[in-house]
Amino acid sequence: MVDLTSAGKVGILFGYCPQQDALDELLTGWEHLQYYCSLRGIPKQYIPEVAADLVRRLHLEPHVDKPVATYSGGTRRKLSTALALVGKPDILLLDEPSSGMDPCSKRYLWQTISQEVQDGCAAVLTSHSMEECEALCTRLAIMVDGSFRCLGPPQHIKNRRHCAFICFDKRSEEKVIAGSR
Known part of the structure; x- marks a missing residue:
């Protein structure tokens, strides 16, 4: 459990996935992940490994080397969620995380979020989907x-x-x- 009363003292790491994807249309998914890894302070030698793990877990392989401008809405959501997961945050804030995704992609996303929670991450999400809430929320x-x-x-x-x-x-x-x- 995360104690928010001491968040400033101990440096609790937040991951945030906004409802409107904040992605650069000209960059590839791989470039986004590398950039966020460096912003989160991941040592340079581990960035390819961390990025590849997120690509695998969120099934971004077919798209990761293409510019974001070519991504569907669901693929953009997957990338935005991957960016929120960079650095193993203590708390995830997810706004409509599976919006625009096909049913199969939703399941992979939910598995990924559930695994993060099992590993000790707290997750707060907003959703209009009762199915999503049942899958992810206690x-x-x-x-x-x-x-x-x-x-x-x-x-x-x-x-x-x-x-x-x-x-x-x-x-x-x-x-x-x-x-x-």
């Missing part, structure tokens, strides 16, 4: 208009899903409250 929070409406394990949220969505409507909320007496 706790969910449903937010509506900037307020948390439900919080708990995925199965708890899923079991209460109908009620959770009804109670967002003031008129329906009265029915739920009346029905629960």
Whole structure:
């Protein structure tokens, strides 16, 4: 578990994958990975090994030597996630990580994120996909208009899903409250 109260003192490393990919269209995936590795302080002799591992884990092999301008939306998401994973971060912040990916690519991405969590990385993600949340999360929070409406394990949220969505409507909320007496 990561103790955020001492984050500044111990140098906790964050990995961030924004919803809008922050990639240079002219660079290749390999060049992005090498650049991020050097920014993260990975010794020069280990950069090819670290980059190759991320390419393999996220199945970027067919694309890594091509300019990002040629990538599909799903391939861009995979590269953005790979960049977030450079340097084995303590905490991953992922905004819609599998958006635009085909089902097979999603599974590889989810396996990669799950492995990072098993290895001790904390992950926080935003997603519109309940399937993605069930695959990756131990706790969910449903937010509506900037307020948390439900919080708990995925199965708890899923079991209460109908009620959770009804109670967002003031008129329906009265029915739920009346029905629960």
